[in-house]
Structure formats: structure tokens, C-alpha cells
Amino acid sequence: MGKNDLLQEHKEFMKENRKLERKIVQKLKKREEYDTIVFPAHNDGFNEVFINKNEWYAERFSENSIKKLKYIVCYRTSPVSAITHYAKITQIKFEFNKARYVIKFDVPKRIGPINNNNGMSFQGLRYTKLEYILKAKFLKNCF
Numbered sequence: 357m358g359k360n361d362l363l364q365e366h367k368e369f370m371k372e373n374r375k376l377e378r379k380i381v382q383k384l385k386k387r388e389e390y391d392t393i394v395f396p397a398h399n400d401g402f403n404e405v406f407i408n409k410n411e412w413y414a415e416r417f418s419e420n421s422i423k424k425l426k427y428i429v430c431y432r433t434s435p436v437s438a439i440t441h442y443a444k445i446t447q448i449k450f451e452f453n454k455a456r457y458v459i460k461f462d463v464p465k466r467i468g469p470i471n472n473n474n475g476m477s478f479q480g481l482r483y484t485k486l487e488y489i490l491k492a493k494f495l496k497n498c499f
Contacts, residue, residue, distance in 0.1 A: 390483035392427040393459075394439070394498070399432060406430050407464060410443065414457045414481065422448050427486045428461050431478050431495070438469035439498065442489060470495055 395412060397405075406412055412428060429442040443461035450457050472478065472495040484499050492498045 390485055392484050392486045393425050394429040394482045396433050396478050397430040402430055402432050410461055412459045417457045428459055437472045440469050
């Protein structure tokens, strides 16, 4: 292998490396840019609290994320296994006596369903952008 071959191979390697770096940076930015929080919910809690009371409860929550959040989405667990509603957040407050956050919101709007067709595990809360949810056909496309 000659000097020119090694130089060309190095240039190609560096080009691929820059592409990979750009992809990594884009993924990191995507994680930092969110306006929506997604919670898993059983059907009884979904109906009683999310739909009837227009509120949701969270024990763990990133204080820094509160300023960014504009929307809430519930992923309904089995047997539904889909996102079916979202709402605009109107208030997030901490209840000291119950050691939890209460998220209050407008009347939920129906969407989808955005099905979990690939058996993606959904435990705990997740952050995303509402635009991803509204464009998604399947749960994996929401994040």
C-alpha cells in the first residue's frame, strides 16, 4: 500500500468520523430539546385522573424541566398499549403534604392511537417534543 493510498484511506476515515460526530451531536440536541412529558398510565388511572380531573401526579421530576414543559401525554398500558390523548399544561405545582407534583392541564385532545407495535418497554416518564408525537405512527417514533 502506497503513501497516496494511506492518505486517501485516512481522508475517508476522517469523513466518516465527522458524519458520526454530527449524528451524535444531533441526538444529544434532540434529547435536550423537549416540550412534552409522557407518562405511562393504567386504564383506571387514565380515566379517573387524566380524563375526569384534567391532572396527573408525579413523584419524581426534574426541576429544570418544569420551565420547558408545555404538554402532557399519557401512554396507556396494556390492554390498550398506545398513546391516545395529549393536553396543554396549565400548571405544575408541588404538594408538600403528599410529596408529589400535580400537573394540571386543559381538556385532553384525542390523537392516534399511536400503538406500541414493537413491544417497546415503557416504564417511568419520558421527555420529547409534541411535534414528534403528532407525526408518529408508532410509539418508537415518538422519542
